[in-house]
Every structure is written in C-alpha cells, then in structure tokens.
Amino acid sequence: MSNHLSQDQLSMWILGRSTSEELRHGRECPECRAELARFETPVSSFRSVMQEWSDQENAPRTEELSALLRRPQATLNSSWRWVAVGAVALLLIGIPTYRRGIDTAVSLPPVINDTTDAKADALLMDAVNAHLSRTIPAPMEPIMALIPAPEDITRQGGTK
C-alpha cells in the first residue's frame, strides 16, 4: 500500500482542505510535490497570461462610457418581456373566446325574436278575427249599444 496522497487527497490538498499530516506530506514528499506541481504550474501560467492579456485590453474611455451609459435601454428587461408575453398569450386565448361569444350572441336572438314575433302575430290575428267577426260596422257600434240585445228582451217578457 502506498503512503503517498491519493488522487482525492491531492485534490483536497490543492483546495486547502487537508489534514495537517497530509499537508506536511504534500510539502515533504518529492513525488506528491511533483504531482501537485503538475496542477499548480499550468494553472499559474494560465492565470498570469489571462491577467496580462486582460490588462492590455482597454476599458472604454470616459467619453465613450458616458455615451454608453446615457444610451436608452434598447431591449425590454426580462420582467417586462414576460408581461408582454403574458399579454400576447391573453390576447391569443381571449380573441377566439370573445369571437365565439359574439357568434353565440348573434345566433341566440332569432330564437327569442321568433317567440316574440309569434306572440305578436297571434295577437294581431286575434285582433283581425275580432274585427272580421263584427256584424255591424265599427262606426255604428255606439248606436247598437242603445238597442237591447234579444236575450234582454226575452228576460223582460218580450215585446208585442
């Protein structure tokens, strides 16, 4: 069995989460030290190169920056974008529902009108029947009221 640090122990060593014994071993053992250097050296070079490169990349100058910061927000921020999406979704769902409602409303009135018209027609027909069934013309009706009806004459004992 090896006394060297395991792969996981080496990773923990790099992250500074080793026990004091592992820590000492990592410093003193040449093999483990070489194993750790395989990580440390390239990572150190990588960091130096990236820092060197980024330090050479110029940040925007004051005037560019002021223009940039004064620029109005070109795009909607995410919350407003969601509100817009919600509104569109509502419209997409709402318009067909609304239109279906109108179609129903348009188709219902004839049923109601049919009933109303039928009643009106019936009333009109009654009125026409009543008018046609008169035995005397309408202007003579007040005079006819003065003439006793045949039933009344019979009840009073008749006339000679």
Place this chain on the structure above:
Amino acid sequence: MKGPLSDCMEPSITSAFIPTSLDNPVTEIQDFDRVVQFYWPRLLRFILASVRDRDIAQTLTQDCFLKAYRGRKGFRGDSTLNTWLMRIAINTVRKHLRNRRMQFWRQVQHSAVPPAVIGAWLPDRRISPERSALVQEQVHAVWTATELLSERQRTVFLLRFMEDMNIREIVAATSLSESAVNVHLFRAVRAVRKRLGRNNE
C-alpha cells in the same frame, strides 16, 4: 481562507490592489468611471474564459457595467464591489449561455478564441523560445481542460484559481451554498487534474 496552493503559486497581481480599492465600496461606486477602468479587465477575462468568444466577451462585459450603473443605487455595500460585479458577470454569462443553448441552429462562433491563441498572450516576451513554448502548452492545456467542465464547475474554478477569490467571496458571488461551492470546486479540480495529467503522459 487561502489554501496551501496560494502559498506556492505566484501571488496575484490584482490582490495587491483590492484593499486600497475596496476600503469603501459604496463611495467608490459613485466614481463609476474609475470602477470601470479598474474592474474591466477582471470581468473581461472571467467572461472570456466562460464564453470563449472575444467579441461576445467584450459585449457582455459592457452589458455588465451597464447593469451595474443602472443598479448602482441598489448596491448597499453588503458585499465587496468586486463580488457584486462578479455576481452580475456570472448572471450575464449564465443568461447568455442559456440563450445560446436555445439557438441550437447557431453553430459557428465568429470570433471564438482558439486555444492556441491564448498561449500566445504570454506575460513576459523576454523569455526563451523553449520556455515560451512550454508556457503556451500549459495555458492551452488549462484552457481546454476548463472547457470540458460544467458551467458551475468552470465558474467556481475560474473564480478560485484565476480571480484568486476565497470560498466566502465565491459563495457571495454565485449565491450557492458553501458546501455546493466546495463540491463544485472539488469536482472541477479533480477533472482539470485528470485532464492535465493526461496531457503530461
């Protein structure tokens, strides 16, 4: 909370500036021009190492500072300015990567940085050609190894080993728990070591 690695690795050139810069972050942010000049390189290199496209990295860095400027009144100084800006950068990168995943038809990155180019950004031009070639190879290896990490692993790895941030700062910047950061870091280190070991063989 630096590990033994920090003792043996070269000291970060940026860490020397942080104490003077972050004495009073709330008043510091008032001088936004200075904030941009100071933090631009840091955000740019983090974003570049995350998205691997130079033009996109420039645009996203600009977006980060626009967001920071618009949200500067909300910065109360609970965290350092570095952490706050880094959090904006992490969220910006995450949003960009999510959008890019949605655009599955977009395969070509116009200004993607080839790993060989990264190696050419050498810190000291006076080094010997042999040494230069060795450094290029090392940088290339780390660049490629970090590309294979998951988004979270890469983020915590870059914050720890490129930006020299400690665990507490990474927790504040990523909004992850401390244990989650430790787990992601451990997996990232293990994966990068494996990859670097394979390159050395």
